[in-house]
Amino acid sequence: MQEMTLETMIAVLEEIFGTGLFWSMVAAAALVTAAYLYVLVRDRAMSMRKFLFAQLSMPFGAVAAVLFVLQVTHSSLADIGGPVDAALLLGVAVAGAIGTAILVYTAQSLVRRP
Template structure:
């Protein structure tokens, strides 16, 4: 592999998850991101109470992301070979944690509506 491009990354993810699931995950991530932006514009501020609960839920999202990737790649922790594997695993955990926190914040905002922290 002499050239590394964005299309190469997409091809690798399509190979890991399958084309349909990968693009479904991209669409879901885009919808959650747009919902988050909508909530921020609608409320004109971040609720620290909702933000705290979202942060507390981050380990759940990170663990779920690692579990999902291990399930989809048909791998286990015994298959982790070197430092790059651990870095990728930490990246998956971090991405899952942040994504889940955003999802929790959005769901709270839609369920509870705009609240004041005072």
């Protein structure tokens, strides 16, 4: 891998997760993002109550994302080899936390109108 391109990253992620699972996750992320943007435009304001509940769900999303990646890659926490692995798992946790907050806020807003 001489240079890091978008095509290279897609190929690596397809290899890690499998083609079907990877593109399913991309489609789910696009769907949730579109729904979130719809909710923001529709409501024209953020509900702080819904936002608080979304923030409280973030730790669960972080743990779930790390466990998901460990399960898919057939790894365990004992396989962490150094600071790069720890930083990668921290990045996965942060992405899972943010994604869960967006998902929870969007789901609340779609179920309960303002």
